[in-house]
Amino acid sequence: MDFFDLDGYMCLTCHFIDNNWTLQxxxxxxxxxxxxxxxxxxxxxxHNLLCEWGLEGRVFSITLDNAYTNDLSVDTLRDELNLKDLLVCKGDHFHMRCCAHILNLIVQEGMKGVDPSIVKIRESVKYVKGSQAxxxxxxxxxxxxxxxxKGLSQDVSTRWNSTYLMLQSAIHHRRAFQHLDLIDSNYKYCPSKVEWEKIEQFCSFLKVFYDSTLMFSGTNYPTANLYFPAVYLCYIELKKQMEGDNEHLKVMASKMWLKFEKYWSEFCGTxxxxxxxxxxxxxxxxxxxxTKIYGECSLEFHRFNTKLQSLFDAYESSHSLQPSSSNALSNDHNVRNDDTFDTMEAFKVRILFYLFYIVCFINVD
Structure with a gap:
C-alpha cells in the first residue's frame, strides 16, 4: 500500500440559495x-475556514456523517460560535446529520444476516458475469x-442500495435465469418459486427507502423540506411490515425500527x-x-410548536420585523389578524432564505 494513501483530507462545501432563489x-x-x-x-x-471566507456569522446548520469525532467537532464549534452569539436559537438547529447516511444505517441494520434467497441472486449474478461464455x-x-x-447489476455488500438494484435487475430477468437453469447443468443457484416471491417482497419493501435516498441525494434542489414527508413514508412502511404476516420482513423491519426511532426523535423537529x-x-x-404517530394534542407536537415559535421570534428580533401578536402560530384559523399574517409571510420569506442559506457538508477521509 502506498504510504500516501493514508493521508487525510477534508472537503468543506456550502449550499445556499441566492437572491434569485437558485440553489448554489x-x-x-x-x-x-x-x-x-x-x-x-x-x-x-x-472555524478557520469559515473565518477565512467571512462566513462565521452566516451558518445556519452543518451536516456531517455519524462518526463520533464529527459529533465532538460540531459540539466544540457550536460552543465557540455561541460565545460570539453567532448562531440562530443558540445553535439548537446547528447539527444536522446526513439524511441519506442515516437511511443507509437503518437499512444496513435490517440487512444483517442476509436471507438465503438474496445469496442465491448474488451467486447467480456472479456466475453469469464470471466468463464471457x-x-x-x-x-x-x-x-x-x-x-x-436491461443490464444485470452486481452488488457491493457494504452498499445496500446496490443490493436493491441487483435484486431489481434479477427480477426483471427472472425467466432468463429460469431458462439458464434448464440448459446449463453447472448453474446451481437459481431461486425457487417461493424464493423469487420472497425477493419481490424484499424489493417492494426496500423501494421506499431507495426512493427516499435518491431524493435526499439531489444536488439541483433543496432537500431539507423533503425529509419529513419522505421519512414519514418510511415510518409507515416499517409499521406496516412489523404488523404484517410476513415473518422475514417483520424481523427485518423490527431491526430497522430500533435505528429509525433513535434518529427520528433526534432530528424530526428541525x-x-x-x-x-x-x-x-x-x-x-x-x-x-x-397526530398519526403520537395522537391528538401530543406533547411532541407541542414541543415542535414551541421550537417553531422560538425560531420565528429569533428571526423577528434579528431582522427587525414588525411586532406580531402572541398567537402568531395559533391554531385558531377562524380569525385572521392581518398584522400577524404580514409578519408571518415576512418570516417565511426570510427563513426560507436563511434555512438553506449555508449548510456545510464535511467529509473527512
Missing amino acids: KRVLSYTFMPPPHSGLALSTKI RKQKFLECVSLVSSGN LAIACVLDPRYKMTFINFVY
Missing part, C-alpha cells in the same frame, strides 16, 4: 488534514424469453420546520403526521 453549491476548501483527526482539530480547521449464454436466454435489454415552509405541506401536514 460551492466547494470552499479541499485541504490536507494532518493528524490528529480529533474533534478539536476538526472544529478548529472548520456464460454472459453469451445468458444473453441468449434473455433473447429467447424476451426480457429486454426538518419538520422546513416542511412547514413548503407551501405544498404547511402546518396541516405536520399536524397530520404528529
Whole structure:
C-alpha cells in the first residue's frame, strides 16, 4: 500500500440559495488534514475556514456523517460560535446529520444476516458475469424469453442500495435465469418459486427507502423540506411490515425500527420546520403526521410548536420585523389578524432564505 494513501483530507462545501432563489453549491476548501483527526482539530480547521471566507456569522446548520469525532467537532464549534452569539436559537438547529447516511444505517441494520434467497441472486449474478461464455449464454436466454435489454447489476455488500438494484435487475430477468437453469447443468443457484416471491417482497419493501435516498441525494434542489414527508413514508412502511404476516420482513423491519426511532426523535423537529415552509405541506401536514404517530394534542407536537415559535421570534428580533401578536402560530384559523399574517409571510420569506442559506457538508477521509 502506498504510504500516501493514508493521508487525510477534508472537503468543506456550502449550499445556499441566492437572491434569485437558485440553489448554489460551492466547494470552499479541499485541504490536507494532518493528524490528529480529533474533534478539536476538526472544529478548529472548520472555524478557520469559515473565518477565512467571512462566513462565521452566516451558518445556519452543518451536516456531517455519524462518526463520533464529527459529533465532538460540531459540539466544540457550536460552543465557540455561541460565545460570539453567532448562531440562530443558540445553535439548537446547528447539527444536522446526513439524511441519506442515516437511511443507509437503518437499512444496513435490517440487512444483517442476509436471507438465503438474496445469496442465491448474488451467486447467480456472479456466475453469469464470471466468463464471457456464460454472459453469451445468458444473453441468449434473455433473447429467447424476451426480457429486454436491461443490464444485470452486481452488488457491493457494504452498499445496500446496490443490493436493491441487483435484486431489481434479477427480477426483471427472472425467466432468463429460469431458462439458464434448464440448459446449463453447472448453474446451481437459481431461486425457487417461493424464493423469487420472497425477493419481490424484499424489493417492494426496500423501494421506499431507495426512493427516499435518491431524493435526499439531489444536488439541483433543496432537500431539507423533503425529509419529513419522505421519512414519514418510511415510518409507515416499517409499521406496516412489523404488523404484517410476513415473518422475514417483520424481523427485518423490527431491526430497522430500533435505528429509525433513535434518529427520528433526534432530528424530526428541525426538518419538520422546513416542511412547514413548503407551501405544498404547511402546518396541516405536520399536524397530520404528529397526530398519526403520537395522537391528538401530543406533547411532541407541542414541543415542535414551541421550537417553531422560538425560531420565528429569533428571526423577528434579528431582522427587525414588525411586532406580531402572541398567537402568531395559533391554531385558531377562524380569525385572521392581518398584522400577524404580514409578519408571518415576512418570516417565511426570510427563513426560507436563511434555512438553506449555508449548510456545510464535511467529509473527512
